[in-house]
Amino acid sequence: MTKPTPDVRPLPTPYPRPHSEPTPRPFRIAIPQDRIDDLRRRLADTRWPDELPGVGWSRGVPTGYLKDLAEYWRTGFDWRAQEAAVNAYDQYTAEVDGQNVHFLHVRSPEAGATPLLLLHGWPGSVVDFLDVIGPLSDPRAHGGDPGDAFHLVIPSLPGFGLSTPLAGPGMDTARMATVFTGLMSRLGYERYGVQGYDTGSWIAPEMGKQTPERVVGVHVNGMIAFPVGADGEMDGLSKVEQRRWQTMQNFNDGYLQCNSKRPQTVAYGLTDSPVGQLAWIVEKFKELTDPEEGLPEDSVDRDRMLTNVSLYWFTGTAASAAQIYYEEISASSWGGAEGSWGGAEGSWGETEAWDKAEGWGETGGGAKVPTAVLVSARDVTVRRWAARDHDIVRWTELELGGHFLALEAPEALVADLREFFRELR
Secondary structure (H helix, E strand, O other), rough: OOOOOOOOOOOOOOOOOOOOOOOOOEEOOOOOOHHHHHHHHHHHHOOOOOOOOOOOOOOOOOHHHHHHHHHHHHHHOOOHHHHHHHHHEEEEEEOOOOEEEEEEEEOOOOOOEEEEEOOOOOOOOOHHHHHHHHHHHOHHOOOOHHHOOOEEEEEOOOOOOOOOOOOOOOOOOOHHHHHHHHHHHHHHOEEEEEEEEEEHHHHHHHHHOOOOOOOEEEEOOOOOOOOOOOOOOOOOOOOHHHHHHHHHHOOOHHHHHHHHHHHHHHHHEEEEOOHHHHHHHHHHHHHOOOOOOOOOOHOOOHHHHHHHHHHHHHHHHHHHHHHHHHHHHHOOOOHHOOOOHHHHHHHHOOHHHHHHOOOOOOOOOOOOOOOEEEEOOOOOOOOHHHHHOOOEEEEEEEEOEEEEEEHHOOOOOHHHHHHHHHOOO
């Protein structure tokens, strides 16, 4: 790793910065064998619930499907091979503003490469980006233009996976953005791009708002934008946009309510039962991947999906990874007086309070840097609402892919990132 250039400027944070911050420490994943054996024993001893006949996926993950997947996790899944795939890249841990941060740091062989931060979401991890690392960092070796190369920094979000323990209450998207701007400074990157999906699509624009002089561009997928009650904002919506808004209102947000209101209580079952953790995560892969009627492994490699689940299991981060939802929903005014997204009808309807909580929904709000939005076939983003909140200079709609685009359609994500940042260069 290139020796970072010291940055003596204070970080934009309300939290005190330590007098001295240690150099990032090299890291490798090495799960003890007894913990792998314990996982297999617990899977073998699972106490399975009864199931109503003929209900399929309509009431949750079907028992037959989950039994097959759990058995493969126990007898066919090779954790050591997946561990080695991540360990093939340089990894580090660093303390930034009191938070331990784990990250991959992949330097491009191209000297003029653009630094790029890649941010995952829930229930994802750094594993989500394994298929895009090579094409983004070394396009010459993957049939691309070497001028499109990136130096990559891929962190585990605070409280997720190996970025533990969580520093404490208050680790919302703004605080996470501050941690990551601090990390990029520590690595000597004065100007860089940011890409994120899901939770990462909240953090990336926030980084642009906090340090617009450093963030050259923001690229997001899985973005969500809402109406705020302004005159005319619902007029003239296309059929596609009407469908997206209907999908948002009908969204099954049971997991969201649990994560945002009682993350600690739910975590006991998820931390004690690997099948519970498996069902909790695999249902989101089922609901948010493309095609909608397919099984999760029709869209995402089964071993890659189980690697994600295994990381949550081995690190015991069901509770800490859910805290971001509590901070952004229950600990803020997003949900209005009821403290939830749902309002009376259980939809995502209380959006005016949400927007005001983050300063969004106001003219000129959102990121002050050029922003690109990549919309997959399963995304629900409405352009006019997103443009109200962000300085959108590029909008791309795909006819394929779902929420986990780096896993489902990595080539599409790579192509859009290259084109967007090529324009900014």
